Amino acid sequence: MAGEPLVLVVEDEPAQREVLAYNIRAEGYSVITAAAGDEALVMVRETPPDVIVLDWMLPSVSGIEVCRQLKTGAETSKIPVIMLSARSEEVDRVRGLETGADDYVVKPYSVAELLARLRTQLRRSRPGAVTDQLAFEDITLDMAEHRVFRDGEQISLGPTEFRLLTAFMERPGRVWSREQLLDRVWGRDIYVDSRTVDVHVGRLRKALKSGGTQEDPIRTVRGAGYALG
Known part of the structure; x- marks a missing residue:
């Protein structure tokens, strides 16, 4: 299949479905959505996606049954399935994986983590369709190896700063509000004070200027948020 990778999002909660679809489209992928299990099964047979993001709790037919x-x-067995569930017990995770799910993500999750897992599954189903590296001016970010370089020198970043930089580098020039960064990096269902964003942006700036001579690539947009470049 040529063109953008196609992702099917199966989620019965409208707000969650909308957030997932928005963020996956922002990655440059095509998205189709379903609100129920039986609807998802019909859609997969009509338009086979490259990856399915599937909620466990669905009306009509459960996510587990859809996955099974x-x-x-024969025609759908190789499509990667990422199961989403509020069930965090090991027995539930094992059940999901034994049913055939290729990955299992516990709610609440950060959008950045889910997108990273989505990229992993797309590498399997569409090799070559997903880039592992992002670049902006003299900064290079390797998502597969979780490494960042500036002007050829490796920079040490914590997990949150790495996710922040990933969001910035995926959309250079875009102004991100604190609320948008909270949703993207920490996850919509996790309460974090918006001032926490300022703290982590400060840490990211310090790390990116660790050489002492480089300019700060992140700009503060008064009253709006932050942008790269």
């Missing part, structure tokens, strides 16, 4: 049917179907 897809993985036992």
